Amino acid sequence: MIKIETREINRYIIVDIKGDVDLYSSPQIRKVLLENIAKKVSGLIINLKSVSYMDSSGIATLVESLQRLNEYRGKLVITHVQGAVKDVFELSRLDKVFTIVDNESDALKVCNVEVN
């Protein structure tokens, strides 16, 4: 069962995902990401700390989000990419395409967001 929670910091949406990202859960994640993109948020920070499995549909969902954010220069930053999820990113050579950082604090720095 997937759990998706969102938080907002200075027009950036942090998306915390818990569970496996697969053919069944990807559409739910897509819905959340595209709803926020439709609001023209400054960017999305995707936290994969509690994701131990992601299949091609999950990667494709992130690619589509990146493409849509690029249309208005919104940002997409992914944090906590590890283990099998990291392997899938590397295999797809998308580790070169996405901005991937270690944690939320680094993601906010990349987005030039100052947190008091």
Added chain:
Amino acid sequence: MTQPIIEIINLVTYYDSRKILDGINLQIYPGETVTILGRSGCGKSTLLRHIVGLSHPTDGQILIKGSDITRLNEEQRLPTLKKIGMLFQSSALFNSMTVGDNVALPLREHTHLEEPTIQIMTRMKLDQVGLSGFEDFMPAQLSGGMKKRAALARAIAMDPDILFCDEPSAGLDPIVAVGIDQLIMKLKKAFKMTIVVVTHELASVFQIADRVALMDKGKIIAIGTPDDFKNSDNETISQFFNRIPDPENIDKQEYLNSLIGNSK
């Protein structure tokens, strides 16, 4: 102890009165590559068709991740079969559809993914098999090796746990065949898939197999590593691995009977 991902127990199949599979027992473990080797007509492709649920056995069990697919109806076994990829000997691409639509087909048929996700996944899969940019081509515009790669992209479209390949090198020149073997190994490493390859190509066996199951007349007569087989002094194994043809021992009466139509 690791449980087998595939377990075949005493599988028997007849086509009419002819016994094609004669008590097959085989265990395949997660992450390993097993080649099923044997002469033409020994039953290896039939065995594969049974494991993927395309044929029904006369007797015996086929457990995939613990679930006996021979005892489930089509609807019940669908969740198991969705995580299985199959590369057919003939590639089996639909000639009336583009390469991209062929790869997207299982995703459109078996998932609720939105079309933009499917389109991106299709391009990713084609990229993984070295066919980036070929999604709008028709199968007839591809070479034999490219068709095989496109079929492989379709076989892995659903991110399968288990990939079955029926004679992946059949009809390909040796260099293209090696390329397909290497691609299968790359995908195995990347996706940690269990792979079962039916072949009679020895070069392919030594390149990809962790274990080999040798079939003869509907039975598995030996299982071991490629090196076990190479060093075996078993007559049938030795004949196969040293490429020795059958001796021409003709029973005159039996041969005559077969020509005049009196054979049993």
